[in-house]
Amino acid sequence: MAETKRFAMVVSEGTFDKAMMAMMMGNTAASMGIETHIFFTFFGLNLLKKGTKPKLPGMMRFFTGMMVKKMKGIGMDGYQEQLAMAKELGVKLYACSTSMEMMGIKKEDLIDGITVLGAAAFLNIATDADMQLFIG
Amino acid sequence: MDKNDTLDAKGLMCPMPIVKLAKKMKEMPVGAVLELIADDVGSKEDVPAWCKRTGNELVGQKDEGGVYYYYIKKVQ
Numbered sequence: 001m002a003e004t005k006r007f008a009m010v011v012s013e014g015t016f017d018k019a020m021m022a023m024m025m026g027n028t029a030a031s032m033g034i035e036t037h038i039f040f041t042f043f044g045l046n047l048l049k050k051g052t053k054p055k056l057p058g059m060m061r062f063f064t065g066m067m068v069k070k071m072k073g074i075g076m077d078g079y080q081e082q083l084a085m086a087k088e089l090g091v092k093l094y095a096c097s098t099s100m101e102m103m104g105i106k107k108e109d110l111i112d113g114i115t116v117l118g119a120a121a122f123l124n125i126a127t128d129a130d131m132q133l134f135i136g
Numbered sequence: 137m138d139k140n141d142t143l144d145a146k147g148l149m150c151p152m153p154i155v156k157l158a159k160k161m162k163e164m165p166v167g168a169v170l171e172l173i174a175d176d177v178g179s180k181e182d183v184p185a186w187c188k189r190t191g192n193e194l195v196g197q198k199d200e201g202g203v204y205y206y207y208i209k210k211v212q
Contacts, residue, residue: 025151031157032154033190074147076152085155
């Protein structure tokens with residue numbers, strides 16, 4: 001087996017497209033045996049809120065339901081299912097402490113199993129990563 | 137081709153065949169061969185990449201008119 005690789009991803013937007021991309025990449029990486037870390041900051045933090053249903057950006061938000069249906073049609077789970085899958089696959093999920101403060105989001109507003117940390121702690125993880133992506 | 141189990145991922149698009157393949161392979165014993173059936177054209181690149189990354193062996197594959205069959209042996 002190839003040596004274990006580490007993948008660090010930053011998600012700074014909370015719209016449906018960004019959310020799905022982060023989950024698809026993260027879950028694929030985890031399925032490939034890659035140690036996956038995702039840091040949610042700015043509007044991306046909303047994606048970790050309990051029961052959140054992200055929408056497409058701007059006026060396209062009205063078409064979110066249509067896109068969800070289309071994705072279901074090709075066997076793709078919705079955002080919440082993908083998030084649950086990420087946790088099951090052992091993807092590490094982080095909430096940015098500064099964004100929480102800024103947006104008035106409390107730890108109890110977030111789903112379970114999230115680590116709250118700051119930029120330095122995440123950068124420390126990302127520094128040792130073999131691959132980094134920014135979704136924003 | 138000899139196989140111990142089959143995973144039908146037809147109708148599923150990337151990355152779902154890979155996510156399901158990883159899950160299925162976890163349940164299988166070392167040495168067993170899984171037949172994966174997919175119709176996502178991306179799987180032609182994705183499945184060999186997954187095998188290479190995870191250290192499992194792609195022992196055979198065939199294309200039957202847009203339906204792809206992969207035979208993957210669990211090495212570890």
